[in-house]
Amino acid sequence: MKPLNTYQNFYFIGIGGIGMSAIARYFKSIGGNVLGYDKTETKLTSALISEGIDIVFKDEITPKIKSLDPENTLVIYTPAIKKLDILNYFDENGFMVLKRAKVLGMITENTNCIAVAGTHGKTTTSSLVAHLCKEANLPFSCFLGGIAENFKSNFHFNGSEISVVEADEYDRSFLNLSPDWAIVTSIDADHLDIYGDKATIEKGFRDFANLVPENNHLFIRKGIEIGRNAKTYAVNEEADFYSNNIREMGDKIYFDFHSANAVALDFVWEIPGIHNVENATAAIALLNSMGVGFETLKRGIADFKGIKRRYTKHHFENGKIYIDDYAHHPTELNAVIGSIKHFYPEKKLLVAFQPHLFSRTRDFAEGFAESLEQADELILLDIYPARELQENFEGITSKWLLDQVKSAKKEVSTLEDAFDKIQEKDFDVLLTVGAGNIDTLYDEIVKWLSSSMIKK
Template identity: 50%
Template sequence: MDLNQIHNVYFVGIGGIGMSALARYFKFIGKNVAGYDKTPTHLTDELKAEGIAIHFEDKVELIGLPFLNKENTLVVVTPAVPKNHLQWNYFLNNGFVVKKRAEVLGIITKDTYCFAVAGTHGKTTTSSILGHVLYEAGLDVTAFLGGIVENYNSNLIGSGKTITVVEADEFDRSFLHLHPNIACITSMDADHLDIYGDAASIEASFREFADKVEDKKHLFVANGLPLEGVTVGVNEGEFAAVNIRIEDGWYVFDVKTPYETVKDIKFGLPGHHNLTNALLAFAMAKTYGVSSEDIMRGLASFKGVRRRFSYQIKKQDFVYIDDYAHHPTEINAVYQAVSELYPDKKVLAIFQPHLFSRTRDFAEGFAKSLSAFENIVLLDIYPARELPIEGITSKWLLEKIENPNKKLVAKSDLIPLLKMSDADVIVTIGAGDIGEMVPEIKKVLDEKN
């Protein structure tokens, strides 16, 4: 497929974080871009402000005339769209070129030098750090990201033609469409069991992805993963963060590499998981040939990713943090960072579970990770692409949490509860529409404090 022959790109599910990065890319290179999504969000508002036409009703007549020319139109579809979707079926039944997001990423990046970041957690942060480091070092790069990077207020960095940075998404085995020259794997926890069935199938899929990198000196793996590659980790590994300390809220550390030690690197994102993410980006950039000085400058100036341990309020006596964590391992990472930074503060964590199947599959893990917090509030499960599963509810999950300071709250009752709270640190956690509530929560807490 030749993208030069394509004039129009239509997105079914344009509001998704990965889809919107592609929409921005195609708009940037001069294509005519439009799309559909189920509901308006902050992200669709931003895309509309950038001149992309978006509508929220599944009607064929809303597609728009230019996009009905199948000779020069590409249709990009998200896996979250239901099989009976009218617009999707119209395109399929009328001979249009219809591709999944991952296939399109594969096509765009095939003729570039491709950095791919895989893993069940840490993909977005690691690829964002890497994209920022390469861009700040003056390289001709485009980074397609699964989150909004605070430095750019976008999920797209740069407009380079020769180097790409992509998140290699294991959902739906999407990452097997990519052609990586350098890659890393951050983690391989069980997730997406609705797609894979079991942990062994997920591991097999990651091994297949790892095999796409021919030179194993160009494959970087977080310490402890059962894969052949260059190991990276906190205090151990071929690339290791050592002599770690916290100074004025920053991590300061040295990196021991196979050939030198780079001293006094500053990095602002809290939590040991973020140190590993920074280290993976360091190792990949260094191996490509970026100087240690340029990497250090990039790490020090990286401001983070929206909804990844994202400070909404940071005052001496009150803090509000928002995080996208939706898996027990990620919740543990949030807890580790909060407890390291605020050991003597009263913490309230508010969690919205994401997907009925994930809540069922990891119920024991969720209960254990949430029990670590001093005070916990659960919201109802966010269904996303799923129908309810009998017996799987937030009330059921709440009963498994051992901490006595726990309660289930309707979303509509959350704001009144926060007005009454005496917590010093409040954390909202989850990948559902709790993210859309953050501005309102921030406003209420600002007024209160």
């Protein structure tokens, strides 16, 4: 096929996806005419429109679509979309139509590519790697699976010699990459609608790891069996790279970093949770192995502000604490709820959780129930279907999941009713959590909790 830079128009089907929008921003940044479709208006699509990207929200063949020339238009689609009239039109009229992962692989194949994979932790870790590259003034571009607070975006361009990418295991997308360096944070079972079982997803990660040419360019959390030699990292136990002496002082965490050749004391880190110290350890290990010095890394670690919807925390004058998080797997829920319980052990926790996908809810129901039982009170929202149809999952509902949660104070709610229910509850800490559209409650909740009308 033709080189990417020979196309003038780039049409994105599912442009509001976090991975899709990063690539859309890339093509916009190099002067392409970027346009696209998504079924839902969100904060992200609004941001893309404000950046000059033309987006429609109806699946129909518009005059603008008909005006596009197949010779100079590349169509990029997300595998989450199965059937669409717009996609059919492009397929039937001679356009080059490629999956998102294929295009990302083509963009990054001639760069020194740093890829971060894992069923958990990859967004924070890849965003931190990108932030540290910026601190070191390296010539990099990044394609992230979340909105990095330091960049206010999921894409940043500071050159094209290095690329930092979040390597997505969904649909085996990460096998389209050509990583020169890689981190694997975790290989827990997930996306069983694609992989079928835990053994198959583990094989997918082994196949990804085998794409990395050098053993000392592959960083694996200690304990993961990846099927080849690699550098290991850990927290509070010895590995090729590890952090220990973790201390909490106020809202900051201090830790020491160890490698075979050096010890760097007193890193300062604002992102809570031991699992996030682990993510920081991986990023420090990789960047230091690339030649970035510890003083630069310390500045970058101290200045990292995290990811939107990854433990986004607010303290209010009335004493309330509000945390919003993207967690959508039992392991992730345990991490975020465990951090809250660790930092605020005596405070009453209200959790509003929106399950993401019927298949994930079904496959991990027991784990979800055990995670959610840690809340003092639970509001369980209706399942967010994303790419799935409810009729294919008979009996899998939030009420079905709620019945498995062994808690006294629990109820099901629609998204529309959730804010009213939250206002009625007695809590010290509120956690809204999930990967669907529960984030639409965020602004309303912050405004309400900021109000002087709220009692302590």
